[in-house]
Structure formats: C-alpha cells, structure tokens
Amino acid sequence: MTLNRAPRLLVPKGREAAISRRLFLGGVAGVSAAVALAACSKPGGSAASGDLRVYSWAGYDADENVSGFGKPVKIDAYSSNEEMIAKLVAARGTSGYDIVIPTGVFIPQMAENGLLETLDMSRLPNVTNIDGAFRNQKWDPDNTHSVCKFWGTTGFVYDTTVIKRELTSWDDFISAAKGEAKGRTSLVDDPGEIAAILCFARGWDQSTTDPAQLDQIRTFLVDELAPCISSFDSSPGSSAIPQGTQVLMHSWNGDARRGILSSPTPERWKWVLPTPQTNLWMDNWAIVKDAPNRDAAYEFINYSLGVDQAARNTEFVGYGTGVTGTQERLVSENAELLDMIFPTAEQKTRMYTGVINDAQQVRMDIVSEMKARAGG
Helix, strand or coil: CCCCCCCCCCCCCCCCCCCCHHHHHHHHHCCCHHHHHHHCCCCCCHHHHCCEEEEEECCCCCHHHHHHCCCCEEEEEECCHHHHHHHHHHHCCCCCCCEECCEHHHHHHHHHCCCECCCCHHHCHHHHHECHHHCCECCECCCCCCEEEEEEEEEEEEECCCCCCCCCEHHHHHHHHHCCCCCCEEECCCHHHHHHHHHHHHCCCCCCCCHHHHHHHHHHHHHHHHHHEEEECCCCCCCHHHHCCCCEEEEEHHHHHHHHHHCCCHHHEEEECCECCEEEEEEEEEEECCCCCHHHHHHHHHHHCCHHHHHHHHHHHCCECCECCHHHHHHHCCCCCHHHCCCCHHHHCCEECCCCCCCHHHHHHHHHHHHHHCCC
16 A cells, blocks of 8 residues: 555645645634634643643543553644644744644645654664555655654444445435435534545545536535535544434544444444545654653654554554554454454555645635535
8 A cells, every 4th residue: 555645634635736835824824813822832831840742633542552651641632733733833832742643744834834853763763663655655755754653544434223225435425415314414524524525426636626626516515515414523433423413424434433332332333435535644743843852752652653552552543553563463352343444455445645735725615615504
C-alpha cells in the first residue's frame, strides 16, 4: 500500500497542489476567536511543572500507555487540525505544548510556518518498527517533522433493524440518507470528508478544484442532502451508536468500532467501507517548535512506538499504527472486530489520500451553507 497524502479532517487525493502561505494563515485566522484567545496563555503548569504536555485528538492514547510511561503526561484535546494550528499560531511559541498530532496534509504548512521541530531520528530508535509503507510520505519525505501515530479510513455504520437492505456503496449511503434514515443521519463534522462523499461516489478526485464538480457538490449537499441530516458528529461511537440515536452514521473506522463494541446490541450495527473509493488518512507524532520538555517528548514518542504500546493503542483506539507486528499480536489476543482496523488488500486499493488546495475554502463554505439548511 502506498500513502501519498493523508488527512483525517480534510480532503483526500490530489495532484501535488500546494496551498499558499496566505491561504494557510487565512484559514487559521478563520477559526473562532475563542480558540485564539485561549492560546495566548500557557496551559496550566506546563513548563514550570516539567510535565509532558500533549495536544491531541480526544481519547488517542491507551490509559495503560500513559500511566506506564513513568513521567507525568498531561493531554489536552482538540476537535480539528484547524483548531490545533490556530492555538499554536496565536501562542507564538508560548503554548506550553510539547507534542501535537497533526494529520499528514497539514505538516508541510505547519513546518513552513515554524510550528514544528526538525526531528532527531537518533532519539527515536523505535521508528524502525514502523512499516516502510507508513514512512517517507510525500508530505514529509524523510520524516523530517513527523512519524506515523495512527492511520485509518472513512465509511459508515447503519442500523440493520431499520435499514433492512444491504448497503455497500456511497450511492447506497446517499439513498438511505434520503430514504429509510432521513432525519436520522449524521455526518462527521469535517468539511473535507463531507464534500468528498459525492466525489467518492462519482469517482472524482476528492480534492477536486473543477468548478463544475464543485457546483455539483454544492447542489448535492445544500439542496439534496442537508434536509436529511440530523447531526454533524465526529464521534458517533461515543454516544449515537451505543444509544441508538441515529440510524445511519458517516464515521471513521476506529470510532465506529468503539461504538459497536460499546453497544448493548452490537449485532444491530453494520460497518461499511464503501465502494467505489474512500479516504485514507494518517495522524502523526510531531514535536512543537521550542517545546519546553523536548527530552520527554522524544522519550514518549519512542516509547509509544514499541510493539506492546502500539498494540495497546490500536486495540484502544481502533486504528492501525503502522508498527510491524501489532496485527499479529492482536490476532493472538483475540481482539474483536479486527477487520474494522485492518482492511483487506482489495479494500486498500480503493483507499487514497488528498491535499489541501485552493478549493479548500470553497468546500468549507459549501458545508457551512449545508449546515444552515440541515434538518429543514
């Protein structure tokens, strides 16, 4: 499997389109003023206490790994790459954070804008545990600023007690959202992923800049799909799946797995990695520029790349780490729903990643317009 550019929160495959510094900083400035204001002060007790400070996606480390590290680790959560970047930019080197977990496509822009340290690989000997397919990505060719933490994909979950037919494709998802699941369908709260639905279904580049295709995406999302959507929820596994509050849920594979495992009736739910195409993203360990606890940051990343720790993280979060041997370890431990974590070779051929390009603002505007119309 070859990874080209990996995003979680955004788009997927492109043709090496580069985002300008102006567009990057402009997009960051568009994140709420509250985030920027919050960033102006250091997190409580960071540098003074010597605690390792991690700014990450919520629930992204197994508790046993954190407690077993041997040094205090404090983790704050963000809900999007944009939020994380806005905080770092506004803090101007005083955020107090040591580690962040950006999605791959954001790394070139973060590095260019002086937000990330250049990694000293001699301090990360366990990086050799990472399979070659998850190293040296085009967005960070020599792992200059990052190493893989998790990789995953995008699909959907549906309630088989309500939707009686088998769903296998993005067209099926669209049909069910407009049909049996109308008014009880959620989408991940991510402009790139939402805008990519029609691209996946039609075989278009999900990072398309084609004006005609973008117009069709706007018509589809705003006029056709918006009235069918009841929620924009990036974590349906936290409550919507266990509580059965939605019938059809656009989801990332690990979150869907956690929701199904937490459900009192797991047999009720079916996960689909849809045809013909879908997303592939990679989230990455990175050290913040001028991190106050750089030594501890290197130690924690290297520790987390151990096979035992990586297997625990995969079992806990539901995403692959790229660390060789984790799949075999989890198979031997009879971990549940491993097919949701590790796609088949055939499924991998249908997964690809994307880029941030000059159409990103258009996608964001379309989804904002969609949200204003949703549930109407």
